Amino acid sequence: MxxxxxxxxxxxxxxxxxxxxxxxxxxxxxxxxxxxxxxxxxxxxxxxxxxxxxxxxxxxxxxxxxxxxxxxxxxxxxxxxxxxxxxxxxxxxxxxxxxxxxxxxxxxxxxxxxxxxxxxxxxxxxxxxxxxxxxxxxxxxxxxxxxxxxxxxxxxxxxxxxxxxxxxxxxxxxxxxxxxxxxxxxxxxxxxxxxxxxxxxxxxxxxxxxxxxxxxGKGELKLRQSDASKFKVGENIAMTPGKVIARSRLVEVIQYKPVTKQVLKRPLLVVPPWINKFYILDLNPKRSFIRWAVEQGHTVFVISWVNPDERHGMLDWADYIEEGIRFALDAIEDATGERSVNAMGYCVGGTLLAASLALMAAEGDKRIASATLLTTQVDFTHAGDLKVFVDEEQIQALDKAMSGRGYLEANRMATAFNMLRAGDLIWPYVVNNYLRGRAPLPFDLLYWNSDSTRLGAANHSYYLRNCYLENNLSRGRAVLHGKPIRLEDVTIPIFNLATREDHIAPAKSVFMGSRFFGGPVEFVLAGSGHIAGVINAPDLGKYQYWTGAKPEGMLENWLPGAKENPGSWWPYWHAWIEKQDNRSVPARKLGGRRKTLGDAPGEYVRTRA
Structure with a gap:
């Protein structure tokens, strides 16, 4: 029975x-x-x-x-x-x-x-x-x-x-x-x-x-990864108070409101990537690097790049340096009276900053006194899977596609980045959205990830050829203003941050880039990846970072002798900045004598592609 x-x-x-x-x-x-x-x-x-x-x-x-x-x-x-x-x-x-x-x-x-x-x-x-x-x-x-x-x-x-x-x-x-x-x-x-x-x-x-x-996506799949209706730039993301103090056809320069009575004498200029929008550094108050830096006494200025269209197609790296970085330095000097500035570049923004430093060194422009490079490649020997998309035939196809309009549609580069982590950023959303029929949940990071930017033709072509394809920047063969620039001419102190699991700027590649500068380089390796390893506020108590000897040889040889430190690298960076110059002055008025042009985060960042 x-x-x-x-x-x-x-x-x-x-x-x-x-x-x-x-x-x-x-x-x-x-x-x-x-x-x-x-x-x-x-x-x-x-x-x-x-x-x-x-x-x-x-x-x-x-x-x-x-x-x-x-x-x-x-x-x-x-x-x-x-x-x-x-x-x-x-x-x-x-x-x-x-x-x-x-x-x-x-x-x-x-x-x-x-x-x-x-x-x-x-x-x-x-x-x-x-x-x-x-x-x-x-x-x-x-x-x-x-x-x-x-x-x-x-x-x-x-x-x-x-x-x-x-x-x-x-x-x-x-x-x-x-x-x-x-x-x-x-x-x-x-x-x-x-x-x-x-x-x-x-x-x-x-x-x-x-x-x-x-x-x-105008005929291409624009994969939704977050509920975009739940976010609005300037209201629940990119919320740190500030003012637009200058505007060119390429950038808006934003100055953020101080919250301390005394601030460091040297202002901080942040150069974000133009491939994404700057508010990855200001997603929400708990994870905002910009807000945190202001709270530490930095007078923070940030470049907000225009979302390019037909008008910007012929503007190359020299234009982005002149009408972006140098334009921002001029605005900072007008607003604060300071000619000595700490600069910070993130990802390709750091690559542009490094090229700018080499050009400025050759021309005797000494306004940038120290530079921080976050997950930045200047040598592309070990540039990772993005190199798959860069060879002569593919660049020619891109040039042809961009020549008519003067820009590359935002969806193209977003798809390439998503393919680097297809198992996390493509197929789960294909299954969830189109087969399950479920709308994705709201998530500020993925909202930012989908808020892509177009890429100007001349600028993007210069970047692919001189960095990924020919590696000219580290070899001293990249030409700006009609003459080659050399990273070895850059003798100011450099803080060079890599992240251990980076799939866009591999840590090995970032480490190797340290050897090309002519001055002292402080190399730090953070835990996690390209975004989470950088946007890691101290209060979150997450991940770790490694510090050690001069970045010589190979990363795998440097790491065993490095010291592992718990938590965020941000305080370590701030202490490094203060070692360069810890003088302080009374907090500055937004814009100084300049007439401000509107509230942060400005207008350029609101243009969706």
Whole structure:
């Protein structure tokens, strides 16, 4: 009797497992599928209309061509010898046979482990059905062994130059991420269940969002990562009080209101990247570097770059230095009377600042007395996965795409950055938004990430060629104002911060850049990545940072002798600034004798691309 009850119980569980994948109301499901297809048709229409109107170019084909070319090089090795090809195919076949044998064994051994399993931290396969349902378990394991096999083909291909192998690794990872069974309705148990439970309502909502996002991207998918309706620049982000004290066609210069009676004599000029907007440094009061620096007694000035359009297409790095950094220095001198300034550059803003320092040194302009570089590359030998998108053919395609309008659409660069962490920044949102039909939650960091900027043609082309492609900046071959500039001419003190998990400016690359300056360099390595490692307020008590000897040799040799310190690097930086000059003066009036032009965060930052 007990055995019969156990058998009935097993049957009930099996039936329940099957029932969750069956339509509750087939007629309603059919109607919703028709509605979803209608919304999908709107998405296709938005995609087609943009191309018919010429609103989007064919620049996206360049990376695809490069991917095909790269895979062809790998295939050439494996297919060039029948023995090697058979060996590779046999390895994959053996893996599939292992999965099959494991599936047979699990029919009689409920506790049998998977033949191939993803890492425990892989969020894509957390649902229990990936393990207990034979169909989904097989899909998961087949995906794991196939993606590993493809990665092994890249590593095992002999005769590849390192650039091609790097590209092949990157492209294989992108394809593997895209083809994961977790990304498809019928191969993801969670999506399958939700679709049946709602009779397809999730697909109607998801396809509607897809159509909206393609229309918002003017024919390209503008992937929403946060609920944009919950944020407004100047109201609940970028809130630190201040005034716009100067404006050029490229920048607004913002001065922030002091909160201390005494301030450091040297003002602080922050040069953010023009690829993103400056308010990453002022997301909210708890994490705002700008607010914190003001509270420490800095007179903070920040450059807010214009979101470029047709009018800015011919402006290159020399213009960004003259009408950006030097224009801001002039405004600071007018507002404070100070000619000696501490400067800080973040990411590509730091790269521009470094080039500016070399140019100013050559021309005898000594207004910047110290420079802080945050996750900044000046040498691009080890520049990471972004180098995948930079070769002569791809730059020519970009130049052609930018020549008509004078700028690159914001969505292009945003997509490239998202691809560096596709498993975190692309596919979870594709699944959540368009298959589950759920709007993303509000998150200030991801709102900032999606608030992208266009890129001026001449400026972007100069950057790609002189930094990523030819590495001219560190080699003393970058030309500004008609003459080469040399980083070794920069003899002022440099505070050079890298972050350990940086996927945009790898720590190894930032460390190597330290050797090219002609003066003392304080190298600090912070925990976490490109954003979280920088925007790490002391009150949060998160992460750590390492300090140590002069940045000589290689990072892996420097790190064992470095001291690990808990928490934020911000106070350590502030102490370093005070070592350079700790004189103080009474807090300054906003704008000094200049007429202010409006409240912070200004107008340029509000322009959405």
């Amino acid at each position: 007990a055995q019969k009850n156990e058998t009935n119980s097993a049957k009930d569980q099996s039936n329940a497992s099957v029932d969750q994948y069956l339509a509750k109301d087939p007629e309603r499901l059919a109607r919703n599928l028709a509605r979803a297809l209608e919304e999908l048709g709107k998405a296709a229409a938005a995609w087609t209309e943009a191309r018919e109107k010429g609103e989007t170019g064919d620049v996206t084909t360049a990376p695809l061509i490069d991917m095909v070319r790269t895979f062809s090089r790998v295939s050439e090795y494996w297919l060039g010898d029948p023995t090697r090809a058979l060996e590779a195919q046999t390895r994959l076949f053996a893996e599939f046979m292992g999965i099959w044998a494991n599936a047979i064994r699990r029919m009689s051994e409920d506790a049998a482990a998977d033949y191939a399993a993803p890492p425990a931290a892989d969020k894509r396969f957390q649902d229990p059905e990936w393990g207990r349902n034979a169909f989904f378990s097989f899909l998961k394991q087949a995906y794991v062994v196939t993606s590993r096999w493809a990665a092994d083909l890249v590593e095992g291909a002999e005769g590849l130059d390192e650039t091609t192998r790097h590209k092949a690794r990157f492209y294989v990872d992108q394809v593997s991420q895209a083809l994961s069974p977790s990304n498809f309705l019928l191969t993801n148990p969670e999506l399958f269940r939700e679709t049946m439970a709602s009779d397809g309502e999730n697909l109607v909502r998801g396809m509607r969002m897809l159509a909206e996002d393609i229309a918002a």
